[in-house]
Amino acid sequence: MNNRLLSSLSAELEHELPAAVALRHRLHARPRVSGEEGETRDLVLAALPNGNDMAEVADTGAVVRIGGDGPAVALRAELDALAVAEATGVPWASERPGVMHACGHDVHLAAVVAVARTVARVGGPAPLLAVLQPREETYPSGARDITEDGVLEREACRAIVGAHVQPLLPVGTVSCTPGVVNASSDEFTVTVHGRGGHAAYPHLTRDPVVALAHVVVALQSLVSRGIDPMSSIALSVTTLEAGTAANVTPGVAVARGTIRAMRTADRETVHTRLAEVADMTARAHGCTAEVRFTRGEPVLDNDPRLAAATGALLTSLGLTASHELRSVGSDDFSFFSERLPALMMFVGTHGDGTQLHSPTFLPDDARVRDVAHALLAGYLAAAELTAAGNAAAPPATPEREVPVTVDNL
Structure with a gap:
């Protein structure tokens, strides 16, 4: 210089x-x-x-x-x-x-x-x-x-x-x-569909609230047991929505959250595993799960x-x-x-x-x-x-990523 x-x-x-x-x-x-x-x-x-x-x-x-x-x-x-x-x-x-x-x-x-x-x-x-x-x-x-x-x-x-x-x-x-230096950032929505009814007769319903609660708990171990411990991943469930009355089991429950990853490969792995966990956990409770991802920054x-x-x-x-x-x-x-x-x-x-x-x-x-x-x-x-002439060559133009929907794997 x-x-x-x-x-x-x-x-x-x-x-x-x-x-x-x-x-x-x-x-x-x-x-x-x-x-x-x-x-x-x-x-x-x-x-x-x-x-x-x-x-x-x-x-x-x-x-x-x-x-x-x-x-x-x-x-x-x-x-x-x-x-x-x-x-x-x-x-x-x-x-x-x-x-x-x-x-x-x-x-x-x-x-x-x-x-x-x-x-x-x-x-x-x-x-x-x-x-x-x-x-x-x-x-x-x-x-x-x-x-x-x-x-x-x-x-x-x-x-x-x-x-x-x-x-x-x-x-x-x-x-x-x-x-x-900064992670990728994606948002996810898990929608669990069950069968609503009177809260006094839970055996006649398929409770999406209980199913979603188990999904949220299962997601807490997704990173710790599904990703290389040397990788940096943050997965946080940040909102929960379900029901309108204390004596009514709703038909739908929804969770939203964010995924941050420092490696592109881990980003894709977490997307796949999250969809699998949500789907199989919901099925274990007689419900179904729909998972949608909104891709943000790489x-x-x-x-x-x-x-x-x-x-x-x-x-x-x-x-x-x-x-x-x-x-x-x-x-x-x-x-x-x-x-x-x-x-x-x-x-x-x-x-x-x-x-x-x-x-x-x-x-x-x-x-x-x-x-x-x-x-x-x-x-x-x-x-x-x-x-x-020492600057790194510009990366190849990336293919645009599209939102992923995983329904009932």
């Missing part, structure tokens, strides 16, 4: 930070939930340098090219807020009741703008694509829509970088772990070369590189990592507030600087690897 260029970009980025913090405040005060991010997108577009090519994408998103033609490096930031009532008490708190930037997306957006303005003013080793992504917090995924749109291919994007604030890490630390796989090169630059920018953070949380940035060499970093906020998605989660404004410097490091590393 050219030390003079690194120094110039870093110095200019410092000049951009006051405006970026002010933008963060405006975004935080005017949050929009998934699917309604048009106003947020427009605020960010107005803050980006003028005269750049912009393409609207995924309904309320946009991709902006900065720095001319040629192979580009993308920086992604999320536009959407959450349906959370803010309780921070800051003067720039959300003006919209029940909606809040409780996941740090306001920080990410402000940081991308700061880096984009810096590259536009100083110049960079590669064109930069600012990917303003909607619907990170819900389905259908905005990242999936962007990848399927083909805009990244049309823009000759060669790598993509993201950064997410993370209260599990100390301030000043950036995790740029190589390999899988595993998020960081490119090892990009992670290593970025880690080397983070130190030069005054941050501490760490390779320790992996979790069975999920992020639809993983759809990008299926298509391109990709890097998702986690930027420490420990001491700035409570956990993500909390009504009091409010990273300090100084974290805009940390996220911006992390993104700058990732951009420079990706540009250098692309120019040298």
